[in-house]
Amino acid sequence: MSANFQDRDLVLPGDVLFEGRIRTGENTYRNQEQVYATHLGLVNYRPDNVSVTALSTGYMPLVGDQVIGVVVDMDLGEWRIDIGGQELAVMGIPDAVDRPFRTDYNMTRILDIGDTLVAKIVDLDRRRTPVLSILGPGLGKVYEGFMVRITPSKIPRLIGKKGSMINMVIKETGCRVAIGQNGRILVSGPNREREELVVKVIDKIEREAHTSGLTNRTQEFLRQLKERKQ
Amino acid sequence: MSKKPTTKKTAARKPTARTKKPKVDSWKRADGRAFDELRTLKIESGVLPNADGSAYIEMGRNKILAGVFGPREMHPKHNAKPNEAVLRCRYHMAPFSVDPRRSPAPSRRDQEISMVMRSALEPAVFLERYPRASIDVYIEVLEADGGTRCASINAAAVALVDAGIPMKDLVAACAVGKIEDKLIVDLGDYEDKKGQSDMPVAYMPKLGKVTLLQMDGDLSTEEAGKALELAIEGCKKVYEVQREALKKKYGIDQPQDKPQELPPAEPESEEEPQREES
Numbered sequence: 001m002s003a004n005f006q007d008r009d010l011v012l013p014g015d016v017l018f019e020g021r022i023r024t025g026e027n028t029y030r031n032q033e034q035v036y037a038t039h040l041g042l043v044n045y046r047p048d049n050v051s052v053t054a055l056s057t058g059y060m061p062l063v064g065d066q067v068i069g070v071v072v073d074m075d076l077g078e079w080r081i082d083i084g085g086q087e088l089a090v091m092g093i094p095d096a097v098d099r100p101f102r103t104d105y106n107m108t109r110i111l112d113i114g115d116t117l118v119a120k121i122v123d124l125d126r127r128r129t130p131v132l133s134i135l136g137p138g139l140g141k142v143y144e145g146f147m148v149r150i151t152p153s154k155i156p157r158l159i160g161k162k163g164s165m166i167n168m169v170i171k172e173t174g175c176r177v178a179i180g181q182n183g184r185i186l187v188s189g190p191n192r193e194r195e196e197l198v199v200k201v202i203d204k205i206e207r208e209a210h211t212s213g214l215t216n217r218t219q220e221f222l223r224q225l226k227e228r229k230q
Numbered sequence: 231m232s233k234k235p236t237t238k239k240t241a242a243r244k245p246t247a248r249t250k251k252p253k254v255d256s257w258k259r260a261d262g263r264a265f266d267e268l269r270t271l272k273i274e275s276g277v278l279p280n281a282d283g284s285a286y287i288e289m290g291r292n293k294i295l296a297g298v299f300g301p302r303e304m305h306p307k308h309n310a311k312p313n314e315a316v317l318r319c320r321y322h323m324a325p326f327s328v329d330p331r332r333s334p335a336p337s338r339r340d341q342e343i344s345m346v347m348r349s350a351l352e353p354a355v356f357l358e359r360y361p362r363a364s365i366d367v368y369i370e371v372l373e374a375d376g377g378t379r380c381a382s383i384n385a386a387a388v389a390l391v392d393a394g395i396p397m398k399d400l401v402a403a404c405a406v407g408k409i410e411d412k413l414i415v416d417l418g419d420y421e422d423k424k425g426q427s428d429m430p431v432a433y434m435p436k437l438g439k440v441t442l443l444q445m446d447g448d449l450s451t452e453e454a455g456k457a458l459e460l461a462i463e464g465c466k467k468v469y470e471v472q473r474e475a476l477k478k479k480y481g482i483d484q485p486q487d488k489p490q491e492l493p494p495a496e497p498e499s500e501e502e503p504q505r506e507e508s
Contacts, residue, residue: 012476013391014399014436038356038396040476055480056394058301086301086363
């Protein structure tokens with residue numbers, strides 16, 4: 001029973017994190033009495049489990065996630081949407097239109113190939129294909145702004161505890177920011193300069209996601225940038 | 231030129247019986263390396279912004295780019311496996327990577343190395359976590375100088391970790407060969423062509439498992455055993471460089487209490503007072 005690293009050390013796949021009986025958390029695997037890391041990340045030792053906070057991951061779709069995707073294909077009665085997961089998500093007409101279902105909808109009027117949308121995962125079907133919906137507040141087709149991509153594992157840091165980080169950024173810059181759990185962020189604001197401010201902040205948060213006291217430093221960073229602009 | 235004085239020295243020392251061992255140790259290869267010395271090795275991860283993961287390796291004069299995409303949907307779909315992901319590798323040498331120019335069409339050798347790389351990397355990847363998906367590894371050899379399959383595996387392993395694909399361990403690769411009846415580690419192009427044998431080995435250092443073992447030429451059973459040991463030692467050295475490369479990209483280099491620096495915006499702040507003065 002022993003830990004081989006300090007808490008929050010950087011570990012690589014194959015590193016033995018723990019020897020002994022313990023539960024394996026995220027991004028780890030067990031081989032007999034040893035717990036190994038599967039991702040590059042920061043190790044977390046808890047009394048009852050060991051896990052790794054990955055610094056680079058793909059996106060694993062989960063029900064309830066808000067995601068940002070692009071329509072890449074259309075079929076009879078459904079759109080296929082790239083959300084950066086291992087397969088395309090689907091969305092049927094009843095999930096896109098809040099009206100009684102009719103068969104004579106012109107689908108391209110609602111969403112066409114190439115359109116970007118903010119959607120919510122409402123289900124994973126029996127092949128684990130995500131099923132999306134754009135019915136709900138803050139969801140739907142996107143008409144303006146631009147998209148930033150970061151590693152999905154760093155999204156919680158961008159949001160902050162109960163949204164503290166992202167609300168601060170929105171308040172300071174006056175931009176609208178939609179965050180997808182799949183690592184895509186949509187920024188739209190009153191002018192280009194403000195939007196670029198947000199992009200700079202997101203870059204900073206991605207680079208320093210593993211450090212503590214980030215919200216306060218980000219706020220100061222934003223104010224400095226703004227002063228410089230004036 | 232530099233070789234001659236050393237041979238003279240060893241010849242002068244020869245009469246005393248106990249100098250026999252140092253003589254073996256001081257034997258230098260065509261490029262001046264010791265028998266177990268690797269070529270200069272440099273790895274950089276995250277070099278291709280549009281790939282999910284990438285790496286660039288310089289192993290001696292080899293210059294190789296690796297890009298990883300996925301896990302993503304498999305096309306054509308009938309190649310997908312219902313129970314696990316498929317790892318696809320494409321090894322390609324640029325036309326200008328060797329002299330004389332080489333046809334860019336995939337050759338028999340390219341196909342073999344692609345297959346060999348796939349089977350060397352497969353044991354390290356948790357393919358069962360992504361059923362019906364594909365993970366694609368693209369290798370582009372920009373400059374070749376012998377041992378490109380080992381260098382490609384080294385780069386691909388770093389790129390896979392950079393892409394955030396769950397792995398059991400990294401894979402490090404290194405070749406061992408025989409020239410002038412002596413075993414040598416990490417062959418260069420000259421040694422590859424003139425040597426008596428060549429044995430590329432890929433190894434998972436933390437799990438202690440060999441994932442690739444090929445052999446060209448002749449090695450006795452005893453030599454082969456010794457060669458494998460040397461190769462594993464070489465792989466461990468390579469592994470340290472791979473680790474450093476990944477740590478450098480994701481490393482926690484800035485202490486938490488350090489005030490944030492703003493280098494990109496600084497010229498602006500300098501310009502502004504100047505404008506006011508003028």
